[in-house]
Amino acid sequence: xxxxxxxxxxxxxxxxxxxxxxxxxxxxxxxxxxxxxxxxxxxxxxxxxxxxxxxxxxxxxxxxxxxxxxxxxxxxxxxxxxxxxxxxxxxxxxxxxxxxxxxxxxxxxxxxxxxxxxxxxxxxxxxxxxxxxxxxxxxxxxxxxxxxxxxxxxxxxxxxxxxxxxxxxxxxxxxxxxxxxxxxxxxxxxxxxxxxxxxxxxxx
Numbered sequence: 001x002x003x004x005x006x007x008x009x010x011x012x013x014x015x016x017x018x019x020x021x022x023x024x025x026x027x028x029x030x031x032x033x034x035x036x037x038x039x040x041x042x043x044x045x046x047x048x049x050x051x052x053x054x055x056x057x058x059x060x061x062x063x064x065x066x067x068x069x070x071x072x073x074x075x076x077x078x079x080x081x082x083x084x085x086x087x088x089x090x091x092x093x094x095x096x097x098x099x100x101x102x103x104x105x106x107x108x109x110x111x112x113x114x115x116x117x118x119x120x121x122x123x124x125x126x127x128x129x130x131x132x133x134x135x136x137x138x139x140x141x142x143x144x145x146x147x148x149x150x151x152x153x154x155x156x157x158x159x160x161x162x163x164x165x166x167x168x169x170x171x172x173x174x175x176x177x178x179x180x181x182x183x184x185x186x187x188x189x190x191x192x193x194x195x196x197x198x199x200x201x202x203x204x
Contacts, residue, residue, distance in 0.1 A: 005147075010180050012039045025083040025123075043068035053074075080131075083155065084152035087122045132162060176197055
């Protein structure tokens with residue numbers, strides 16, 4: 001398996017991000033003006049990196065976040081394994097106090113090691129992790145030595161836990177913001193964390 005550098009970014013801002021509304025995999029919202037500006041800022045700093053391939057989820061907000069690279073001719077593909085977790089009936093809605101409480105109770109369950117907890121109609125942490133495993137295997141076996149992956153906040157937390165051989169109860173140890181960067185190296189069949197939640201490309 002070839003050694004490689006893996007740049008993992010979260011998508012840029014959407015209006016629902018701004019309003020604090022969960023999107024999950026069931027809301028396919030485009031980036032807002034700020035999100036598009038974040039995408040351009042990332043491109044400006046990293047356009048000289050020789051990405052051999054770009055991987056995104058099936059959702060438009062990730063594809064728009066790397067659109068400057070795509071328009072510049074970088075090869076890319078979309079993968080449902082990178083989609084955000086499903087938050088079920090909570091997706092795309094303003095949450096009441098009761099709904100917010102239920103949401104955080106599920107997250108607290110994951111943090112306590114109950115990876116099977118989930119919201120009504122949604123995915124559990126273990127279901128999310130299991131969904132991502134085929135992509136991780138393909139990533140390890142790919143010939144590309146430098147790739148860019150654009151995905152979503154909770155999905156990123158799960159992916160990083162798996163890559164770095166950490167339990168899912170450590171998902172909250174990976175903070176994220178819109179268009180943040182995690183840089184991972186893969187050498188001798190082992191992943192290592194080089195950068196965490198880096199937003200230096202967004203600073204003036």
